[in-house]
Amino acid sequence: MLNTELTFTDEFGSLLVIMPSVLKKLLGYRQLDSFSNEAAGVLIGERRESHVVVHEISEPGEGDIRRRYFVDRRGPHHQAVVNEAFARSSGRLQYLGEWHTHAEDSPSPSAMDLGTWRRHLVAQEKMVLLIVGRKKIWAAKKDAELIVPLIGV
Template structure:
């Protein structure tokens, strides 16, 4: 694998995320990312699910049932073209903290890719609004049995 992966977050998706963050206020929220591979090592986020109820001011754990249904719907809409459209990873907010993964985030994501599921890599997108309007985001790539990868996030 190359050293740098590019993930694009189109303005439409950024605007939707910003709205979710405003509604959640100081509570952490999150979900899964669904994307399209637009070139080798370049992915575009085209949908995301949102669990807007289970987070607290300093913690978020997504509900697998809700997000599994969102992923199934996404695969149906994209004709199950898994080579082009697929699960890209996870996202959650850090409304009161920097957009860096906590030790719990790192353990959870590495466990996801090193676990029994057939997931070779997963992105973690951490987002927040500063001053209620300035969108901040950073992405991290976790790879099965390998160190985290660098990600260029284009907004």
């Protein structure tokens, strides 16, 4: 699973592709034991017409609040990673959305997750949402107020 990309699709055939290096990092934050805290960061990549490719992520760091069943991505390093990728790629790589972990095998968003995304993740473009569970990754696109789960390919 680590040497290939992870791909999801929506009902219209638009793809979300998570590159292997990103997948490896995301899986490294799984909450596999009873002492693991939630982790969170941002997704960075490119939009290719209706498709989205995730090339990089920001990772947990100083300033973030991490608990077993709660995470608050507060560290300024997340924005710094986005800014650096954007500048390095002449604007090709950009902020695409957010990821975090859940301490469950097959994750799904909590009421808090849904409310937070609806209130704070406001953009003209469709945004990507990922929740990394112990065995599966949940993915969705947010379009205005609508959050649409994606299907693994």
